Amino acid sequence: MAVLWLVLLVGLPTVFLGLFVWAVIQHFLTAEVPSAFEHPAKFRFMHCVVLYGMTLGTILEKLRICRMPKFVQFLHDVLPIKKDPNLLVTDMHFGVVPVRLFQPKAASSNLRRGIVFYHGGGAMFGSLDSYHGMCSFLARETDSVLLSVGYRKLPDHSFPSIPKDCLHATIHFLKALETFGVDSSRVVICGESVGGWAVAIVTQALISMSSLPQIRAQVLISPITQAINFNLPSHQQYRNIPFLTRDLMSTCICKYLVIDPSWREAMLKGVCIPPDVWKKYRKWLSSDNIPQRFKSQDLQPELVGPFSEAAYLETKHIWNTEVSPLLADDKTIAQLPEAFMVSFEYDVLRDDALLYKKRLEDQGVPVSWYHVEDGFHGCMILFDKKPFSFSCSLKALNAVVSYIKGI
Structure with a gap:
C-alpha cells in the first residue's frame, strides 16, 4: 500500500506537469498572437491554461469519468462569485x-x-x-x-x-x-x-x-x-x-x-x-x-x-x-x-x-x-x-x- 501511495504522489504531479508542457507546446505550434495585443505574455499564459483544462477534460471523458465540457465548466464555476451589496x-x-x-x-x-x-x-x-x-x-x-x-x-x-x-x-x-x-x-x-x-x-x-x-x-x-x-x-x-x-x-x-x-x-x-x-x-x-x-x-x-x-x-x-x-x-x-x-x-x-x-x-x-x-x-x-x-x-x-x- 505504501508503494502505491508513493507511485501516486510521484506519478500524478508528473502527469499533470507533462500535460501542461504539452499544452504550452500546442499553444506555440498552433496559436497566433498579434503583436498589437496589450499583454501578449498574459494572453499566451491564459490560453495555455485553457488548453490544459480542455486536454485534461478530454482525458477524463475518454476514461468515462466526466464529459469534457462539464469539467471545463466546473473549473470556471469554481471561482468565487463577487456579491454586489x-x-x-x-x-x-x-x-x-x-x-x-x-x-x-x-x-x-x-x-x-x-x-x-x-x-x-x-x-x-x-x-x-x-x-x-x-x-x-x-x-x-x-x-x-x-x-x-x-x-x-x-x-x-x-x-x-x-x-x-x-x-x-x-x-x-x-x-x-x-x-x-x-x-x-x-x-x-x-x-x-x-x-x-x-x-x-x-x-x-x-x-x-x-x-x-x-x-x-x-x-x-x-x-x-x-x-x-x-x-x-x-x-x-x-x-x-x-x-x-x-x-x-x-x-x-x-x-x-x-x-x-x-x-x-x-x-x-x-x-x-x-x-x-x-x-x-x-x-x-x-x-x-x-x-x-x-x-x-x-x-x-x-x-x-x-x-x-x-x-x-x-x-x-x-x-x-x-x-x-x-x-x-x-x-x-x-x-x-x-x-x-x-x-x-x-x-x-x-x-x-x-x-x-x-x-x-x-x-x-x-x-x-x-x-x-x-x-x-x-x-x-x-x-x-x-x-x-x-x-x-x-x-x-x-x-x-x-x-x-x-x-
Whole structure:
C-alpha cells in the first residue's frame, strides 16, 4: 500500500506537469498572437491554461469519468462569485430553464429598464455563474432589472435548445414585467457570442407575438449570425487566434447542430453550398459586404472545392433561419428594433457582426456600432478577472452600458 501511495504522489504531479508542457507546446505550434495585443505574455499564459483544462477534460471523458465540457465548466464555476451589496440577486426557474434576476436595491420612483441577457460559451461552456460579474456590472451601472438566462447546452442538449430556452424565458419575463418593476417600453435583449446569436433569433421570433410588449433594442456582442460561409476575411485572417479559433468554432457548430464531424472540412471549404443557392444568398453572405479596410491582400476564394450534394444533404439545416438568422426575409428584418453591435478586431466572428449590421441597415433598421480595435473574442468576460483583465474588456462593456443608458 505504501508503494502505491508513493507511485501516486510521484506519478500524478508528473502527469499533470507533462500535460501542461504539452499544452504550452500546442499553444506555440498552433496559436497566433498579434503583436498589437496589450499583454501578449498574459494572453499566451491564459490560453495555455485553457488548453490544459480542455486536454485534461478530454482525458477524463475518454476514461468515462466526466464529459469534457462539464469539467471545463466546473473549473470556471469554481471561482468565487463577487456579491454586489447594491443588488438583490435571485435564482429561480422559468419552467426547466434556470434564470438569475438582478435587481437594484435602491428605491426608484419610476419603473426601471429591463435587460434580458444570454451568455456566451460556444453552446458548450458559459453559465449563470461565469457571467455573474458581467451581469452585475450591467444591472448596477445602467440601474436596470436584468434577467440572465441559463439555457441548456452541450453535451446534454443540442439544437434547438438554446433559442428555445431563451425564447421561453424571455416570454415569461415579458409577461411579468410589472411584477419585476420593469417599464414595458424599455426592454433590451442582450447577448454575447452564441448569446448574440440567440438575440438575433429571439428578436426575430418575437415580431409575430403582438400580444407581448415590444422589444426596445437588441444588443449583439460578437455574435455568430450564420453557419454557412466559413471563409469570410476574419475567418481566414484570425483562424488561429485564441480563444475562439475557426476549428473550435466549427467543431462547436457541428456538435450543437448534430452534424457528423466528418463533414466539418466540407463545411469549411464551402463544398456543401449549392451554386444556385449561393447565387441567391451571396448578396447577404459574401465578403463583398465587408468593408475593404478589413480585408487583407491574400484572401482565399469563399468556395474552395466543387459542390458535394452528399455534404449538402447532411448539413442543409444550416440554411434554417433559426441557425442562420442573417437569412431572414426582408420583411422580418425591417420590423426589428434598433440594434447595438459590438465587434472585436482579432475575432474570427468579426465579420458575422459586420454582415448582420449591413443586413439591418439595408432594411432601414437603426444600428449603432462599436468596434474594439485591440479586442479579441471573449475578452469582455475578463473585465473583472484581475490580474487577467485587459483594457479592451472594460472599453467594450462601458460602450454597452453607455448605449443601454440611452434607452
